[in-house]
């Protein structure tokens with residue numbers, strides 16, 4: 298395992314479950330850091346800023362910096378800056394997306410943007426959706442942070458960003474470019490930042506359909522971690538299985 302220098306960990310279901318740390322993962326991260334490797338943390342959740350995410354990790358016993366955190370909001374902002382330099386953005390989303398866009402020096406507008414980006418917005422309204430649809434019909438590029446249709450909260454599975462994307466897609470007939478997992482944009486931006494080669498990178502996560510497929514799609518090794526979204530039996534039934542399948546990260550052996 299020594300060849301892996303850029304180690305990318307999913308967050309929920311991999312480092313913690315809701316507000317509970319996964320002890321083997323926290324211990325694994327400490328061991329990595331003692332050997333001089335700062336892991337990267339990847340999440341499809343666009344609502345938190347990198348700073349808020351860093352604070353959450355700190356509360357659960359994981360020390361890291363904002364630079365090691367890659368969210369679907371940060372990837373969306375970087376994508377806009379690289380692909381559509383100088384264009385204006387109209388967003389639906391929360392502080393995580395807003396701050397990521399401002400960090401890239403992107404100009405935000407209320408309506409008539411060159412680009413419409415959709416991220417989860419717990420205060421979404423008919424007006425926000427209507428304004429987004431009108432801009433897309435007027436030719437704005439349509440981007441979305443992530444396509445998760447349902448996400449867990451304390452009560453069960455509730456609508457994720459993907460459910461609202463479906464609404465805009467149905468109304469406009471336009472399909473967005475989605476930046477989060479299972480797409481590989483977040484891994485690509487981490488590679489740009491770390492300068493690692495693909496064989497030095499590995500993606501670790503509990504969800505086959507997002508974490509593992511983003512790693513496979515990017516052409517890097519993957520570890521499926523049990524006890525989360527995808528059961529081992531289901532992983533084993535896939536045409537393309539992860540490089541490693543672990544019960545916990547205590548099984549990582551250098």
Ligand SMILES: [Mg+2]
Pocket residue numbers: 307308309310311502503504525526
């Ligand atoms: Mg997960």
